[in-house]
Amino acid sequence: MRAPDLLRFAAGALSGHRLRTLLSVAGVGVGVAAVVSLTALGEGARQYVVNEFTSLGSNLLIVMPGRVETTGSIPFGGVTHDLTLEDFQALVGRIYLIRSAAPLAVGSETLRHGDLGRTIPILGTTASYAEVRHLEMASGSFLPRRDPEEAGNEIVLGTKVARELFGGENPLGKLVRMGVWRFRVVGVAAPKGRSLLGFDMDDAAFVPVRTVMQAFDRRTLFRILLEVRSRGEMEQAKREVVRLLAERHHTQDVTVITQDAVLSAFSAILNALTLALAGIAAISLAVAGVGIMNVMLVSVSERRAEVGLLKALGATDGQVLAAFLAEASLLTGAGGLAGLGAGLAAVKILTAVYPAFPASPPAWAVGASLAVSVLVGLTFGLWPAYRATRLDPVNALMRR
Amino acid sequence: MILLEEVWRTFQVGEAEVGALKGISLAIRRGDHVALVGPSGSGKSTLLHILGCLDRPTRGRYLFEERDTGSLSELERSALRQSRIGFVFQFFHLLSRLTAAGNVELPMMFAGVAPEERRTRAQEALRSVGLAHRAKHRPDQLSGGERQRVAIARAVVMGPSLLLADEPTGNLDRASSREVMELLERMNADGLTLVVVTHDPDIARRARRVIRLSDGTMEEEAP
Numbered sequence A: 001m002r003a004p005d006l007l008r009f010a011a012g013a014l015s016g017h018r019l020r021t022l023l024s025v026a027g028v029g030v031g032v033a034a035v036v037s038l039t040a041l042g043e044g045a046r047q048y049v050v051n052e053f054t055s056l057g058s059n060l061l062i063v064m065p066g067r068v069e070t071t072g073s074i075p076f077g078g079v080t081h082d083l084t085l086e087d088f089q090a091l092v093g094r095i096y097l098i099r100s101a102a103p104l105a106v107g108s109e110t111l112r113h114g115d116l117g118r119t120i121p122i123l124g125t126t127a128s129y130a131e132v133r134h135l136e137m138a139s140g141s142f143l144p145r146r147d148p149e150e151a152g153n154e155i156v157l158g159t160k161v162a163r164e165l166f167g168g169e170n171p172l173g174k175l176v177r178m179g180v181w182r183f184r185v186v187g188v189a190a191p192k193g194r195s196l197l198g199f200d201m202d203d204a205a206f207v208p209v210r211t212v213m214q215a216f217d218r219r220t221l222f223r224i225l226l227e228v229r230s231r232g233e234m235e236q237a238k239r240e241v242v243r244l245l246a247e248r249h250h251t252q253d254v255t256v257i258t259q260d261a262v263l264s265a266f267s268a269i270l271n272a273l274t275l276a277l278a279g280i281a282a283i284s285l286a287v288a289g290v291g292i293m294n295v296m297l298v299s300v301s302e303r304r305a306e307v308g309l310l311k312a313l314g315a316t317d318g319q320v321l322a323a324f325l326a327e328a329s330l331l332t333g334a335g336g337l338a339g340l341g342a343g344l345a346a347v348k349i350l351t352a353v354y355p356a357f358p359a360s361p362p363a364w365a366v367g368a369s370l371a372v373s374v375l376v377g378l379t380f381g382l383w384p385a386y387r388a389t390r391l392d393p394v395n396a397l398m399r400r
Numbered sequence B: 001m002i003l004l005e006e007v008w009r010t011f012q013v014g015e016a017e018v019g020a021l022k023g024i025s026l027a028i029r030r031g032d033h034v035a036l037v038g039p040s041g042s043g044k045s046t047l048l049h050i051l052g053c054l055d056r057p058t059r060g061r062y063l064f065e066e067r068d069t070g071s072l073s074e075l076e077r078s079a080l081r082q083s084r085i086g087f088v089f090q091f092f093h094l095l096s097r098l099t100a101a102g103n104v105e106l107p108m109m110f111a112g113v114a115p116e117e118r119r120t121r122a123q124e125a126l127r128s129v130g131l132a133h134r135a136k137h138r139p140d141q142l143s144g145g146e147r148q149r150v151a152i153a154r155a156v157v158m159g160p161s162l163l164l165a166d167e168p169t170g171n172l173d174r175a176s177s178r179e180v181m182e183l184l185e186r187m188n189a190d191g192l193t194l195v196v197v198t199h200d201p202d203i204a205r206r207a208r209r210v211i212r213l214s215d216g217t218m219e220e221e222a223p
């Protein structure tokens, strides 16, 4: 028997029960749509986090004050030293594995231009920050290069800040006020979005690090960002940074995190989340499969006479089996396609509503949900189809 | 062509054993026309199913075209039903979702005949039963007599040597019955071996041989 004939025969049998067929297809469709959209959500979450980390710059070490490692004991007395500009200078000067480095000091203040004002994080850093963070400029330039110990009156605005304070006006060269301080706008950063450091980079402004420390009376840095020369040297660089700072502070009281470590931890968690979501969705597929089995059992017992006839006409048990399996997998295959369409549409809607969220079903989920839906048909259709082959043709034909 | 030796068929009904056939021995020559008669429950259908390889004797031997069917696998028996044996039933057993032509094509489809050839052969078979103009009609658009003729076209489209008909006119009026019987007889005249179960003495009388079953045993009536 030819495969197209088999499929046409099965499709013909299904078209005799349109409502039943439609409902079975819908059942599988819901299952597949669930798989597609839920894995898209999970994958989207993972992708989102990965993007955020990558936007931090690739070979990045982040130094922060305080120990968060669980190993080792807290030093007696528990003295924690602050991270200072001198620490930053020492790192830059002594560790040759570092390509570039930027300190980060943070305050929050209202920035004013004319009548307009906006309270935002003020990030104090140096010219290197643009390299370390791969920051693009929308216009103008980033902070000028100079000794980190020197204050300055330059300011770089996030896109949102520039829009809020200046509207359509070009902010370059204009003055903005922050309390008693006056700044001249030298650049506007390109849109970047929220960073994992916790700031919305579009809704912040950059000024020289010394200026922030003076304006907010800070002696300590919030973070030190280090870009290591190459990926292979990350671990060594990290060890050297820890050793140098321990030496300077006479105790090990800083935490250095690599992007990789955090990223892979997050990635693993979110992969597990995706799999869990897929598992939940798979349950609905299994439920749909049981529905298919039910429908096929009804179909077989309704068509006893037909099965008997096919056997009388010389159809083999294998052909009868194939005919009913084809029917079941057509049902679930169609359900798979419908569900895929619905799932992708749902994802489209989601991304239309939340454009920042990169939800897209992973390719494996798309392929697998189609393969699995056909497989569900074959698996759950097998027993009913087998029952059809076991029908005694004489009984099946005579009882009408 | 057909040789039955001491064929028994018993059915297990609960505790009891029911003997549907009790030692039937029978030889049918190629091209013969045999009528099976007898009261209801006498074993006519059971005998026909055994002849058609749809059922197996409990005991005894059945040789079809010189082959012992008892030693054949299910696959080989399917092959016999597919190409050597045609069935016609009292209740037609047409698939209501298929057209007349589609029903006639069924056995060819399971035999793997190419679609083009199927179509021409189905059309040819329908023409031979006088229903070429009904090819596109579904069974519910056909009269009883027409349906039975479609079923006959389906039974012979694979070119069998044996045609088995179980009360083929049992559901038809007199005029349709006559048409159907004339059709079967014409095919018999062309060389097809014909075994017909019937209740109708007029139909039985037209057969070359009449075999009367009663309670699972047979006797042949003098011509």
Ligand SMILES: Nc1ncnc2c1ncn2[C@@H]1O[C@H](COP(=O)(O)OP(=O)(O)O)[C@@H](O)[C@H]1O
Pocket: A395, B011, B012, B013, B018, B019, B020, B038, B039, B040, B041, B042, B043, B044, B045, B046, B047
């Ligand atoms: N599958 C079966 N199970 C039990 N008894 C059966 C079965 N098929 C037929 N019989 C019995 O065998 C006998 C012959 O039946 P059948 O061949 O159908 O008779 P007929 O066709 O002459 O009316 C009857 O007594 C019937 O009840």
Ligand SMILES: [Mg+2]
Pocket: B044, B045, B046
């Ligand atoms: Mg009968």
